[in-house]
Amino acid sequence: xxxxxxxxxxxxxxxxxxxxxxxxxxxxxxxxxxxxxxxxxxxxxxxxxxxxxxxxxxxxxxxxxxxxxxxxxxxxxxxxxxxxxxxxxxxxxxxxxxxxxxxxxxxxxxxxxxxxxxxxxxxxxxxxxxxxxxxxxxxxxxxxxxxxxxxxxxxxxxxxxxxxxxxxxxxxxxxxxxxxxxxxxxxxxxxxxxxxxxxxxxxxxxxxxxxxxxxxxxxxxxxxxxxxxxxxxxxxxxxxxxxxxxxxxxxxxxxx
Amino acid sequence: xxxxxxxxxxxxxxxxxxxxxxxxxxxxxxxxxxxxxxxxxxxxxxxxxxxxxxxxxxxxxxxxxxxxxxxxxxxxxxxxxxxxxxxxxxxxxxxxxxxxxxxxxxxxxxxxxxxxxxxxxxxxxxxxxxxxxxxxxxxxxxxxxxxxxxxxxxxxxxxxxxxxxxxxxxxxxxxxxxxxxxxxxxxxxxxxxxxxxxxxxxxxxxxxxxxxxxxxxxxxxxxxxxxxxxxxxxxxxxxxxxxxxxxxxxxxxxxxxxxxxxxxxxxxxxxxxxxxxxxxxxxxxxxxxxxxxxxxxxxxxxxxxx
Numbered sequence: 001x002x003x004x005x006x007x008x009x010x011x012x013x014x015x016x017x018x019x020x021x022x023x024x025x026x027x028x029x030x031x032x033x034x035x036x037x038x039x040x041x042x043x044x045x046x047x048x049x050x051x052x053x054x055x056x057x058x059x060x061x062x063x064x065x066x067x068x069x070x071x072x073x074x075x076x077x078x079x080x081x082x083x084x085x086x087x088x089x090x091x092x093x094x095x096x097x098x099x100x101x102x103x104x105x106x107x108x109x110x111x112x113x114x115x116x117x118x119x120x121x122x123x124x125x126x127x128x129x130x131x132x133x134x135x136x137x138x139x140x141x142x143x144x145x146x147x148x149x150x151x152x153x154x155x156x157x158x159x160x161x162x163x164x165x166x167x168x169x170x171x172x173x174x175x176x177x178x179x180x181x182x183x184x185x186x187x188x189x190x191x192x193x194x195x196x197x198x199x200x201x202x203x204x205x206x207x208x209x210x211x212x213x214x215x216x217x218x219x220x221x222x223x224x225x226x227x228x229x230x231x232x233x234x235x236x237x238x239x240x241x242x243x244x245x246x247x248x249x250x251x252x253x254x255x256x
Numbered sequence: 257x258x259x260x261x262x263x264x265x266x267x268x269x270x271x272x273x274x275x276x277x278x279x280x281x282x283x284x285x286x287x288x289x290x291x292x293x294x295x296x297x298x299x300x301x302x303x304x305x306x307x308x309x310x311x312x313x314x315x316x317x318x319x320x321x322x323x324x325x326x327x328x329x330x331x332x333x334x335x336x337x338x339x340x341x342x343x344x345x346x347x348x349x350x351x352x353x354x355x356x357x358x359x360x361x362x363x364x365x366x367x368x369x370x371x372x373x374x375x376x377x378x379x380x381x382x383x384x385x386x387x388x389x390x391x392x393x394x395x396x397x398x399x400x401x402x403x404x405x406x407x408x409x410x411x412x413x414x415x416x417x418x419x420x421x422x423x424x425x426x427x428x429x430x431x432x433x434x435x436x437x438x439x440x441x442x443x444x445x446x447x448x449x450x451x452x453x454x455x456x457x458x459x460x461x462x463x464x465x466x467x468x469x470x471x472x473x474x475x476x477x478x479x480x481x482x483x484x485x486x487x488x489x490x491x492x493x494x495x496x497x498x499x500x501x502x503x504x505x506x507x508x509x510x511x512x513x514x515x516x517x518x519x520x521x522x523x524x525x526x527x528x529x530x531x532x533x534x535x536x537x538x539x540x541x542x543x544x545x546x547x548x549x550x551x552x553x554x555x556x557x558x559x560x561x562x
Contacts, residue, residue: 087446105439108432116436120448125429168448 017078018042019064019095019172019204024073026059033059034228036073043171044198046205048219048236050212052248055225057208058100061174064206065097066090078171092121096170098161100177106150110141113149113160114167121168132167138200139163139193155186159193166201173197174206179214187214194218216240224248258400263523269407271515272414273473275508277492278499279421280465282507285496286438287458289357293364294344295492297371298463299485302337302470304379307386322388334467340371341463342456350452368486375482383481392475410472417468418508421461425504430457494541500551509553514541 020040026033034056041047051057062068063075066087075082077093085093105113111132118128136142139159144152149160158178165173175194179187191214197205209215215222215236222239224232226248232239239245277295284290306322306329321332344367352363392406425431430453437444437454445451469488474480491514492507499510517540521533529536544552 088448091446092448103440103443105436105443107439108435112432112436116432116444116449117447119429119432120444120450122448125432128429164447 016042017171018076019078019206020076021060021063021070022074022076024060024063024070024075026056026063026068027071032228034063034225037225037228037230039064039223039230041172041204041206043202043204045220046194046198046207046218048215048222049206049208049225050210050215050222051225054227056228057225058176059228060225061097061176061206061208064174065095091168091170094171095174096165096168096172097174098158098165098176098178100180102157102161104149104157104160104164106148108149109145110136110147110149110152110160111145114163117164117167128167131169132163135163135166136160138196139166140189155182155190158182159190162193166197166203169201170203172204172206173201174208176208177210178207179209179211187211190214191218262401263519265401265403265407267516267519268512269410269476269515270519271512272410273469273488273511274491274495274515275511276414276417276465276469276472277488278495278507278511279418279504280462280469281489281492282496282499282501282504283458283465284462285501286504287434287441287455288349288353288360290349290360290364291357291493292462293361293489294367294371295462295466296483296485296487296489297368297375298337298341298466299470299473299488300375300480300482301340301371301485302333302467303386303474303480303484304375305333305336306388306474307379307384319387322386326389330467330471333471334464337467337470338460338463341459341466345455345459350455353451372482379482381482383479385479386474387478388471388474390475404476406472406475410476413468413472417465422504430454434458494538498541498544498551500553503551503553506551506553510551513552 018040020038022038024037025035037056037060039047039049039060049057049060059068063070066075066082066085066089069084077090077095080093082090082093105116108116111129114132114136115128118131119125123131133142133145136145139162141156141159141163144156149157152160158180162173162175162178165175178194179190182190194205194207195218197203207215207218217236219236222232222234222236223230224239224245226244231244231248232242234242277299280298281292281295284292284295306319308320321329324332348363348367349360352360355363389406392409393404395402395404397403425435433444433449433454434457436447437449437451441451444454466485470485473488477484492511495510495514496507497510498513499506499508514537518533518537521536522530525533525536
């Protein structure tokens with residue numbers, strides 16, 4: 001880590017601002033969960049990460065957020081190598097995530113859940129409160145600030161999880177299946193929120209999502225994983241026309 | 257009726273002591289899953305700091321810090337215990353932060369024994385009489401009740417401490433961090449909450465509460481020995497479990513429940529059974545735990561869907 005400072009200047013100039021992994025492989029007991037994956041997320045864009053179950057999406061998100069150290073390959077945040085950083089350090093560098101299981105502070109209020117993230121990011125009590133109120137307003141929870149998080153309906157808990165991720169003003173937000181378990185109308189609502197994130201907060205969004213309608217209509221670019229490998233990348237239109245994508249999603253018969 | 261009111265006052269006063277002890281223990285348990293057995297020695301240390309060290313036994317030990325004006329005694333004793341609590345955190349529990357709960361508990365046992373033996377070395381093994389704040393042991397007569405001043409002071413100080421602690425936890429920046437850490441320590445750390453700071457604050461508060469227990473209980477008990485704090489911590493532990501592990505309001509209510517139970521048993525048990533009062537009290541605890549294994553006031557867990 002001592003080398004970071006030296007590399008920093010030159011690399012930042014070359015790479016520009018982005019969260020990126022290059023040639024990342026993660027092996028568990030010799031078995032590769034992902035192999036040779038390269039992905040880049042810039043502020044202001046929405047990138048969809050899709051793939052069948054077991055394709056390695058969550059492993060990749062864990063690498064991007066510092067929860068999983070890759071066996072091979074590099075992780076960079078704005079041109080600085082973040083390899084070996086703790087998740088908390090990666091978060092301080094501007095990479096926030098939501099969680100599939102939510103993991104809210106169930107006994108704290110809605111406001112406090114977002115506020116504690118802002119406080120922990122270094123804001124004063126009052127500034128943190130204002131910041132929390134703002135992100136909660138954007139995520140449609142502005143009317144429930146005092147409610148205890150544990151008593152929220154499930155879909156609101158997902159939105160609060162997103163708000164908490166936004167409360168530290170991250171440059172990059174990774175949303176892990178935010179629409180899981182939501183009805184169609186709840187999905188529309190969530191899509192409106194996610195679509196607004198780059199404009200409102202200037203952040204890049206990596207969207208991991210099973211719901212094709214959601215991911216196709218929101219993403220600027222798509223990154224498709226299957227069996228731990230990248231099988232296709234491109235705009236939603238390009239990907240939908242791709243044979244490898246169709247094979248992965250519909251099976252071999254579907255293409256014939 | 258007068259007799260009953262008198263008993264209620266005794267119960268509230270004893271319950272206050274147990275509730276304060278339970279709060280100090282429950283706070284650390286909530287955040288670290290640490291059952292801090294050494295809390296009893298925090299209480300003993302506060303009491304012993306009042307008398308002159310390395311003196312031979314006298315019927316009433318010579319006061320040292322205890323001789324000062326109360327406005328100096330209180331902050332000094334609090335400071336001593338806070339320093340002791342922070343030192344145990346820094347040198348014992350911080351290096352063991354990723355250890356399992358049984359290891360933490362063993363560590364707190366060793367801290368407890370080391371502190372107890374230190375008291376033995378410095379002050380000897382015999383009980384010492386301590387005349388702290390003699391004025392507080394006076395009784396005031398009111399409507400046929402004889403009310404020891406110290407009971408009123410105990411109840412009032414406990415109320416003030418509890419209100420301050422809950423305001424601190426509810427509204428301060430650190431309070432929000434402490435509550436988040438108590439609920440999901442790893443998530444709080446991930447979000448950037450400084451673990452050392454939050455845990456340090458919790459230990460410091462726990463130390464202040466231990467000092468409060470010692471200063472409020474000492475005028476009532478009059479004598480101390482090297483194990484003086486242990487039963488107070490034990491009742492605190494029981495209160496935490498009876499109240500529902502991990503809930504501070506539960507710990508307080510558990511403390512008062514035990515205070516009430518013990519006082520009532522003391523008054524209403526037949527005279528020949530009174531020496532075995534605590535056996536009945538703990539029997540009651542077993543019954544409560546069998547009927548309500550999660551305590552009287554269990555923590556509601558967040559329901560998970562999917």
